[in-house]
Amino acid sequence: xxxxxxLSFHAEPFGVRIDPAVIEDLRARVxxxxxxxxxxxxxxxxxTDRNWLSGLLTYWAEGFDWFAAERxxxxxxxxxxxxxxxxxxxxxxxxxxxxxxPLILGHGWPSCFAELLPLVPLLTDPAAHGIDxxxxxxxxxxxxxxxxxxxxxxxxxxxxxxxxxxWRELMRGLGYPRYAAGGGDFGxxxxxxxxxxxxxxxxxxxxxxxxxxxxxxxxxxxLSAAERQFLRQSQRWDQxxxxxxxxQSTKPQTVGYALNDSPAGLAxxxxxxWRSWSDCGGDPESRFTRDFLLTVVTLxxxxxxxxxxxxxxxxxxxxQGEPRLGPDDRARxxxxxxxxxxxxxxxxxxxxxxxxRLYDIRRWTVMPQxxxxxxxxxxxxxxxxxxxxxxxxxxxxxxxxxxxxxxxRAAGPRGRCAWRTPRSCGxxxxxxxxxxxxxx
Numbered sequence: 001x002x003x004x005x006x007l008s009f010h011a012e013p014f015g016v017r018i019d020p021a022v023i024e025d026l027r028a029r030v031x032x033x034x035x036x037x038x039x040x041x042x043x044x045x046x047x048t049d050r051n052w053l054s055g056l057l058t059y060w061a062e063g064f065d066w067f068a069a070e071r072x073x074x075x076x077x078x079x080x081x082x083x084x085x086x087x088x089x090x091x092x093x094x095x096x097x098x099x100x101x102p103l104i105l106g107h108g109w110p111s112c113f114a115e116l117l118p119l120v121p122l123l124t125d126p127a128a129h130g131i132d133x134x135x136x137x138x139x140x141x142x143x144x145x146x147x148x149x150x151x152x153x154x155x156x157x158x159x160x161x162x163x164x165x166x167w168r169e170l171m172r173g174l175g176y177p178r179y180a181a182g183g184g185d186f187g188x189x190x191x192x193x194x195x196x197x198x199x200x201x202x203x204x205x206x207x208x209x210x211x212x213x214x215x216x217x218x219x220x221x222x223l224s225a226a227e228r229q230f231l232r233q234s235q236r237w238d239q240x241x242x243x244x245x246x247x248q249s250t251k252p253q254t255v256g257y258a259l260n261d262s263p264a265g266l267a268x269x270x271x272x273x274w275r276s277w278s279d280c281g282g283d284p285e286s287r288f289t290r291d292f293l294l295t296v297v298t299l300x301x302x303x304x305x306x307x308x309x310x311x312x313x314x315x316x317x318x319x320q321g322e323p324r325l326g327p328d329d330r331a332r333x334x335x336x337x338x339x340x341x342x343x344x345x346x347x348x349x350x351x352x353x354x355x356x357r358l359y360d361i362r363r364w365t366v367m368p369q370x371x372x373x374x375x376x377x378x379x380x381x382x383x384x385x386x387x388x389x390x391x392x393x394x395x396x397x398x399x400x401x402x403x404x405x406x407x408x409r410a411a412g413p414r415g416r417c418a419w420r421t422p423r424s425c426g427x428x429x430x431x432x433x434x435x436x437x438x439x440x
Contacts, residue, residue, distance in 0.1 A: 009083055012080060030264065073295075088144070092139050101394075102139070133388060137176070139170065157315030159323070180202065180203045204335065205336070209374075332360060
């Protein structure tokens with residue numbers, strides 16, 4: 001797509017309604033699952049534990065009420081939009097009172113829009129949940145190839161940059177000339193490319209992890225000791241956790257045949273990641289309910305989107321180390337990062353200076369709990385951090401506007417400023433993490 005081409009836009013209300021025959025077929029397949037023998041050694045050491053999976057499958061077939069989950073999903077306002085030739089599913093909930101700050105939030109893999117839904121009531125009505133700050137108009141799209149968003153066949157693939165353009169057109173079509181963006185995993189990568197390619201509409205970014213590596217080649221400053229330690233830990237994580245990326249970046253179609261045909265295999269493939277990447281202490285059900293985990297997996301099953309979702313790795317060439325950013329790539333919008341480093345299999349805690357190579361960091365918060373799926377694990381922490389950050393930016397904007405007006409009144413006949421020195425807002429840092437000047 002051309003960088004500045006405006007795409008046609010048409011959105012209609014949408015409801016999550018799955019044919020009961022599809023659910024009955026799913027239950028029959030789960031009941032007849034043929035599981036492999038248990039792996040030798042410690043449970044989970046070679047992948048999803050057979051005993052745990054067997055218990056989950058029994059509940060999926062006999063206890064899980066998909067239609068109750070469906071009703072819960074439909075409490076939110078769903079839509080599908082045609083943006084050019086691409087169809088995008090999204091949830092759109094507006095602030096309960098007043099004018100909300102528009103905010104588009106993106107999920108990643110192996111997740112879906114449902115991960116982000118716990119944030120909606122907290123952000124659209126923060127005061128009702130004890131959070132002091134502005135409310136938001138929240139937009140949560142499904143990535144192309146996930147859930148109810150079909151994956152288009154486009155030249156060059158469905159990359160971060162392609163989706164970033166879609167999200168800009170989605171927000172434009174919804175009537176938002178200025179907005180904030182954020183999310184985690186692929187969602188964080190998409191938000192970053194929104195800032196790299198067209199920062200003008202963005203009020204700021206809020207990320208719950210760092211999806212993209214900054215440029216560290218010739219001409220960049222040397223790595224700090226903390227950065228070197230973080231990269232060493234990331235390499236150790238790669239040795240045990242990155243096998244899935246190699247498969248999905250090279251042969252997603254091959255593994256897709258198995259996962260699209262076997263609900264047991266699909267659950268094992270997805271939920272092993274929800275365990276390893278979350279702050280669950282080894283027990284995924286200590287952090288997530290069975291109903292939530294099975295809602296995520298069932299959404300993949302009933303939409304037959306596991307294969308198309310895995311193509312994110314192929315199209316973005318993740319195993320090949322791409323996308324590779326250059327020395328001039330910088331997201332030049334105010335950015336907050338909420339660091340959730342408490343994964344069962346630790347990926348490492350990035351130091352702030354690592355993020356500052358790519359982003360204009362205004363707020364940096366290391367959270368006391370929560371891992372990769374932060375919005376589902378610790379929605380209160382995520383929501384409060386979002387509200388606090390954009391409240392700070394809003395105060396800065398209003399102070400800056402007043403300052404410009406005073407500047408205009410104080411200017412002499414030649415337009416020179418009568419003030420000898422710039423004036424700042426004078427606001428003290430909040431908990432040492434966020435300053436209106438952006439110089440923390």
